[in-house]
Amino acid sequence: MATRDHTPPCTPDTAQLRRVLGLPALVFFGLVYMVPLTIFTTYGIVTELTGGRTAGAYLVTLVAMLFTATSYSFMVKRFPVAGSAYSYTNLAFGPNIGFLAGWSLLLDYLFIPMINYLLIGLFLNIAFPSIPVWTLIVGSIALVTVLNVIGIHSVAKASNLIVGAQIVFIGVFAAMSFKTLGGAAPVDLLSPLLGDGTQPGFGHLMAGAAVLCLSFLGFDAVSTLAEETRDPQRNVPRAIILTTLGAGLLFTALAYISQLVLPGSHFANTDAAANEVMFKAGGQFLANFFTAAFVAGSLGSALASQAAVSRILYTMGRDKVLPERWFARLSPRYGTPVFATLLVSAFSLLALVIDLATLASLISFGALVAFSAVNLAVIRTHLVDQAHNRTPSGLLRYGLVPLVGMSLTLWLWTSLSALTLTIGLVWFTLGLVYLGVLTGGFRRPVKLVQFSEAS
Secondary structure, X not given: OOOOXXXXXXXXXXXXXXXXXXXXXHHHHHHXXXXXXXXXXXXXXXXXXXXXXXXXXXXXXXXXXXXXXHHHHHHHHHXXXXXXXXXXXXXXXXXXXXXXXXXXXXXXXXXXXXXXXXHHHHHHHHHOOOOOHHHHXXXXXXXXXXXXXXXXXXXXXXXXXXXXXXXXXXXXXXXXXXXXXXXXXXXXXXXXXXXXXXXXXXXXXXXXXXXXXXXXXXXXXXXXXXXXXXOHHHHHHHHHHHHHHHHHHHHHHHHHHHHHHOOOOOOOOHHHHHHHHHHHHHHHHHHHHHHHHHHHHHHHHHHHHHHHHHHHHHHHHHOOOOOHHHHOOOOOOOOOOHHHXXXXXHHHHHHHOOOHHHHHHHHHHHHHHHHHHHHHHHHHHHXXXXXXXXXXXXXXXXXXXXXXXXXXHHHHHHOOOHHHHHHHHHHHHHHHXXXXXXXXXXXXXXXXXXXXXXX
């Protein structure tokens, strides 16, 4: 979460964001935003899908994400302002297609709080088995809802502390894992990449890689700081690439170490397989440390993501894209969008009945649609609309790179489960029908809505 300094208000003539951020600060922001321990969200699921090749699946996803990150860097060079997949698609193809990209992103925004609640319930239940998972889920939803209604400023300030604790945990986990491996029988160093043979073939590897797109959500968040960055056309694109590469290598390394510590692809509890890895690496101490760091991170993410989607729904209501009477109302006492917050909380109760694998895949579905849209936006903006770029080097940069990125994201997209694709396409169809109603049968453009976490 970006921290803004609280300087005295500027006059209308001088008010502007200050360009104070350099490349290191941007990269750190991007890495913090992506949450270091997010790998353990789907570790068990992907390990089973790939037959113990989670590290290899991360490498596949990283390659695909690097091409898409390059496309983001091209777009932020062209439009060095706070941006997102929605805004880039809108600039390239117009507000109607931009709306559909934003609608797909809304699927992510609605499901991200839900997956955090589910994870909180799963891992706290391991620490406190006498408390049912459903009680922990409902309790965490209630707590986050209250905090979001009355304001979360004091809680939000703890985000850096939470991330710091996760970074410390990673260091402790690596040290204890190496100590455990040093005292054990010789291990096969290639097993995290080759697997245990239970799920052979590239298709299973791609299925796991598709789910792992969830881990890369947020690498583009660096672009939202473009107006506060020194030399943004140089530093922001570089930061996007470095953030994606750094996070991808960190995720791969953690998956690799985890597989060495606990070989194989079968767990007592697939959704909470990370806890089994921690116990094997460092006993009850490390398992408890992990649970505390992971649950704290999930709670912080739930706070931020529920606040974000509530404000997106509020913005849509204010712009009359959603019913203004309900969605555009703020609490007179707290100044927060209470109706939108309660609606997101009610939707999050689906965490009581949905499984983690489907939920993670649905979030990846929305992300892959957005990534595909950005790759297409590069081609439209830099080649179709700018003839001077149609040189050999221009065709390579603005044609081949986004086409490869588009192809890889589509391949990952089609590697998702049939259920995920069905739900995702139904959501997209609902958006198309709703767009038709808003635009009077597509005869006029839809109003612009900022589908970004700053909304």
